[in-house]
Amino acid sequence: MKFDGRKYVIITIFVLIGIVYSFKLFYMQVVDDEWKLRAQQIAEKRREITPPRAVVFDRNGNKVVSNKTYYNLMMVEANIEKLDTVAFAKLIGWTVQEVRDRFIEIVEGEGEYYNKHTGKTTSNYQRIRAYPFIKELTAEEISRIAPHLKNFKGFYEEVSSMRDYPYANGANILGYLAEVTQPEIDKDPFYRPGSRIGRAGIERYYEDYFRGKKGVRYIVTSAMNNTVGSFENGKYDTIAVQAPAIHLGLDIDLQAYGEQLMQGKKGCIVAIEPSTGEILALVSSPSYDPNLLVGNRKIRENYPMLVNDDNKPLFPRPLASEYMPGSTLKLVQSLIGMQEGVITKDSGFPCNKSVVGCHNHPSAQSVTQAVQMSCNPYFYAVTRRIIQQGKKRSSFEDSEIGLAKWAEYMHSFGLGVKLETDITGLRSGVIPDPAYYDKWYGHHAWKFSTIRSISIGQGEVQLTPLQLANLAAIMANRGWYYTPHFVKSIGEDGPLPQFLEKHYTMVDRKYFDPVIEGMRRVVWEPGGTARRARIDGITVCGKTGTVENYIGSIKQKNHSVFIAFAPMDNPQIAISVFIENAGGGGGTWSAPTASLMIEKYINGEVKSTAKEERIMNAELKGGPK
């Protein structure tokens, strides 16, 4: 027929459409990812499941950090029907205005979304989505609200997990959690807005060990944003894994006892197991109950109070407070002197009060006696010999060499350097070296007589109580230490590898014995400065320190310092106690406090009740001398 050719036009149209559609389908389904992402936005939601953080046990298997169930009061605006705001406010104990403000806060908190196709800005807030109206209600609080929620459609309760501290102790060790900041979210994909992160203490240091492995669920959501089921039958889902339990070297009972002893006093106690470097107790006084900083609500309520407290309970004194160590430094001076060969254990020096003040005692005829009597002129002489060894004609140049050597020794004792303990907020203390004094006085413009107060642990020398406790551990071990640390095991693994590395001091083992004998006599011999540290049946070795201090030019009551270890042979505990402005000497308050801690740890109970009562009841408020 005449028009038969026209069938080709129609066939061409069919085939062309078929080809065009096939191309487009190939492009959309195989090449272009845009629609896959869009599908995920619309219907295939990724839900992360954060496991509860690792629990923490002390050295005796007591749970010191666990997780507790809390409740969020959730809200879905689309489901709210004729809300009786007055009744609702009454139920949750808010004012009507607070309820209104909270609604606005939720909407504004969601931010806005800019659509580049239409140029319109819309709020990310969705009426059909669930938002927490009140976060972190306790079981008790929710039990008051929950029965009445049926009258308020659109509100319901939801469970969440937060930290719980069965003991109200060790806040400065354990630290606390807080919501992540935007930079933290940007840096680590683990965190989402609202995630919690360790903000202080071991929670911060061991954050990666605490948080566990997140689980992921891919779910299919409906247009009403309800969960319809799992995506592709959970093919891509993973389960959340809680991190293994963390065991501390801490003895929570000892810690609690220490905090009790330190009530009414400002200062710290640090106790270490010398053979392992595990920290047994780390008391910072005054402290706070760690349960005060659980969850946003409590942090908002309590944090300002703690931060503004003049006594600074949040400040981890044992790690971050730098004090002059006083006479406790004499132990190290005598060891350095012997190692350097400028004295022997039998060297004697007269107690010449014209160079530096001292109390009344016979002149020391040996290192042991000097330690026992804590003779200031003796250590002045020893330190002078260490600093000025006569290697150079000029005493200025000579002092420079000598001080450099001295500082090196000190560093080998972990003094004046940061002890890399597994906690954040550490300070290194100050052991002055030549560069330090050059800055003050100028190059070669100082010599021993300029800096002599360092011989007795005054002046520019500053140490943290943790370093003092470590010094006690070094004495106990006769010359070496493990870096003090809190965590003895993580799950099946031991402590971090750096805590298994032995650090040796630059002083030989043999020089320790006369000094330790001196420390024994400090406690046990007449003329010793710490007779109050005696415990029946336990040979305590210790050294007192009395630190003069001023506010402006007004002399304040002395700081009281005591470091010790016990028993003398096979030591189990090394300890430092530092009480600010306690008055008297190191033996008056710190020595008995230390002895109570030692007795408690070694014997498990304290029989020296009179001593205990005296310390516990003491309110040492400080003030001018």
Added chain:
Amino acid sequence: MRKNDSLTGNLDWPLLIAILTLMFMGLMTVYSVAFDPEHPSIFDFSQKYGKQVMWLGISLFLGTLVFLIDSDIYRKFAVPIYLSVIAMLVIVLFMPEVNGARAWLGIGSMGIQPAEFAKIGTAILLARYLGSTNLRSQDKMTVLIANGIILVPMALILLQPDAGTFIVFTSFLFVLYREGVSYDPIILALLNLLPMRWLHFKQTWLGSHFIPILFVVIFISVTTLLLSQETIAIEMFGGLEVEGKWGMVFFLGIISLVAYFLMRSIFARRDRRRAATIAIIGFVLASGLALVVQLGFDELAPHQKERIELVLGLREDPDGDDYNRNRAMAAVGSGGLFGKGYRNASVSSVRTNHVPESETDFIFCPFAEEWGFAGTIVLVFIYLFILLRIIMIAERQKAAFNRIYAYAVAMILFYHFAINIGMSIEFMPVIGIPLPFFSYGGSSMMSFSIMLFILLKLDSQRKDVLN
């Protein structure tokens, strides 16, 4: 007349098998998309899949019935059939409104849509009229009557209103084209409205090929405007981002290239040189058209633009990003190469309800989402096979009536296929018409089955016809 030995002796099995395959695929997709775990049986008649089983049964029963009737009655009773569907289209206008349209005749879910059957009646009368032996295809009267047969039901359908079926009726214009009906008289009449005399105008290329040209122009215009909203990333050039119109030109270039190679393989040796010419001219004309349309659209006043965008469904949702097609495309596009697996559609499942009507008009979405490109390419090929098979059947008819009817069926199926799939892949505005033999629904399944079985019957009896 010579009768066949067996009833099915001349049945076109390939076409029937292709149709049955579609029906099966459609049913399985409905079963997947509307699946209710509490009613797991596919024969649960309280569920859509159960009902679809029933509709399929009824449709095949009706088809068999049609096959038993002598095909001669359609030609003989073409006018009464046509008038009765017109009558139904009038009656339906007095029925209560359902979902904003008076489209349903009958009660509740057991109703039928007369518009679906109007297609058959119109096709039959058109075949009867254009198939008459003394038809003069270039006459003014011919083009007026032929268009009139189409326009009467169209007008009634527009009153319902049912835009989808209205548009589908324009597919009959291609049947007119195939039969050589010329639009020259109409074009001449229009030209004479201008203050100039067009006496020498007699027979033109434009008048003869008016319909396919119009179709291509509209298709390219619509596609250009749909694409104009977006920037297209051309992956082959390292994700080069271009404006929508240049993306369109790029696509047209690819299509022209493909068309060129296709023509080369089909054309006779002496015509091969013409393939390049046709491809280049086609490309230049089509690109020019796309650019002119875009340019013209950009020049429109904002409120005019808005109207057009409204018609194209680009402004269906005030949120802009969230209109139905966007979600339909998300469903199709997220299927990937092999899909998410049977019953795993997340965007277009009825349970999630992100894509509306995903068991009826948007059923292509769950199918594409679950079976991926592997599934959609198979589906496109099955439809293409059916369309070309019907053209083949049409061209082997001795009787003009049979041929014209076959073309009508092919064009209706083509329109449904092109619009239904096109609206999920950004080639067509969202127009609510079902995917033939695939979508859930009684009326469309029954009317398509009857339409097809009439064709199969006509074809099986083609040798009986003497003239």
